[in-house]
Amino acid sequence: MKTLLALLLLVPLLSYEAVGHRPPGPMTQRFLDCDDPESEAAAAVALNYINAHHPHGYKYALNSIEKITVLPRRPFGEIFLLELDLLETECHIVNPLPVENCTVRPLTDHDSTISKTQVVNKENCDLHQLNSSSLDTEVIEGDCDVKLLKMDGKFSVVSSKCHSTPDSAEDVTEVCPYCPLLALLNDTRVIHTAADALTKYNNEHDGAYLKLLEIGRAQIQHLPASVSVEFAVFATNCSTEDARDHADDCQVLPGDLAQFGFCKATVIDQNNTTVSCTIYENQPGVTHHHLIVDHLGGQLPTLAQGFKHHDLGHFHHGTVHATSESSSAEVHAGPPPASPAVKRDVGAVLDPAIPLPPVGPSPPKHPLCPGRIRHFQV
Numbered sequence: 001m002k003t004l005l006a007l008l009l010l011v012p013l014l015s016y017e018a019v020g021h022r023p024p025g026p027m028t029q030r031f032l033d034c035d036d037p038e039s040e041a042a043a044a045v046a047l048n049y050i051n052a053h054h055p056h057g058y059k060y061a062l063n064s065i066e067k068i069t070v071l072p073r074r075p076f077g078e079i080f081l082l083e084l085d086l087l088e089t090e091c092h093i094v095n096p097l098p099v100e101n102c103t104v105r106p107l108t109d110h111d112s113t114i115s116k117t118q119v120v121n122k123e124n125c126d127l128h129q130l131n132s133s134s135l136d137t138e139v140i141e142g143d144c145d146v147k148l149l150k151m152d153g154k155f156s157v158v159s160s161k162c163h164s165t166p167d168s169a170e171d172v173t174e175v176c177p178y179c180p181l182l183a184l185l186n187d188t189r190v191i192h193t194a195a196d197a198l199t200k201y202n203n204e205h206d207g208a209y210l211k212l213l214e215i216g217r218a219q220i221q222h223l224p225a226s227v228s229v230e231f232a233v234f235a236t237n238c239s240t241e242d243a244r245d246h247a248d249d250c251q252v253l254p255g256d257l258a259q260f261g262f263c264k265a266t267v268i269d270q271n272n273t274t275v276s277c278t279i280y281e282n283q284p285g286v287t288h289h290h291l292i293v294d295h296l297g298g299q300l301p302t303l304a305q306g307f308k309h310h311d312l313g314h315f316h317h318g319t320v321h322a323t324s325e326s327s328s329a330e331v332h333a334g335p336p337p338a339s340p341a342v343k344r345d346v347g348a349v350l351d352p353a354i355p356l357p358p359v360g361p362s363p364p365k366h367p368l369c370p371g372r373i374r375h376f377q378v
Helices: 002-018 037-052 116-120 127-136 169-175 188-204 240-249 289-295 323-327
Strands: 058-072 078-092 140-151 154-166 208-221 226-239 260-268 272-279
Touching: 037 058, 037 078, 037 140, 037 154, 058 140, 078 154, 188 208, 188 226, 188 240, 188 260, 188 272, 208 240, 208 260, 226 240, 226 272
Parallel strands: none
Antiparallel strands: 058 078, 078 140, 140 154, 208 226, 226 260, 260 272
16 A cells, blocks of 8 residues: 555656656636737737748738637646737738738728729829729738647647638728729639730740739729739749740749749720739748649639639638647636625724725736737728
8 A cells, every 4th residue: 555655646756857847837817918918929929820821812910919818738838819800911922021021901092092083084094093002992801710839938829710801892882982893813804914914024024934823812993994913923944035935834943943923913995004023032942832733824713613812711721730739728718706805894893094905816807908900990
């Protein structure tokens, strides 16, 4: 019996030695404000993870932290549950610019983009104004639930679930009946516009021959008849001169030589095309293999499967396997406990000049959530 008792006492001691004398963390729920620096640090890790695992479309920026819950985890660490509100930026995922430096797609004052007078009177329509503003009349909002593990002061993402939605067409047309609306990315007019614009760009520029990688955003307007498209491209192993004879044989540059770019194009009345492209320096280790596999050779979805934006929910599977999570024991998240009741003797006379002594520890405050809005309310 004494031997068995000694073994029972020895097992916890050996476990304690095996983890480097790290004492178990407190098994009580913590309450953080949404704008607490620790909350923002967790949100930054979550945002980087979301953008890294969103293989199509545009990068997203943090708009606000809607809710945060911090739970203890046995034997060590804490679980952070975040609800994030995101906004689509103008940086396509092939753009190497850090998301912190990307411009959030603005919530345009629809009445000021293209006025009714300009639209009805075609000859007064400003092409530059149409080209620069037409793709910004609908913003895309993302909502994400992210679960993170904090261990030894470092965050790692356990899982995430996201979806994104554009402004409704009804909301846009209510304030701007003549503003262009988001179009299906695989609409034949959109695909033809991107192809014609890229052909025009290749014909007018020397250097590597560019091919279409992905259509990111498109809008169609009927008065005047116009199509505006944003699309990603990749450089091939052909020059524009060589591609005139055998464009189908031109392939993406291999490995670290891979080079990508981003273009904007507008076609008005089917004969007036403007296109501009930015080609990024090659980035060692960045190949965007998923894009090459999905879209090389124009393998776009059929019209029956069309969509108007690259949804976070469609393409972001957002789950990583964390073996340490299997031993977790999370407590139920609930509101902060109520303040303890103060007991007084029956019939006691209270002197208002003498403050009552505190009874027990101060109750935790309710977290201040949602947090600040960094850009605008959608």
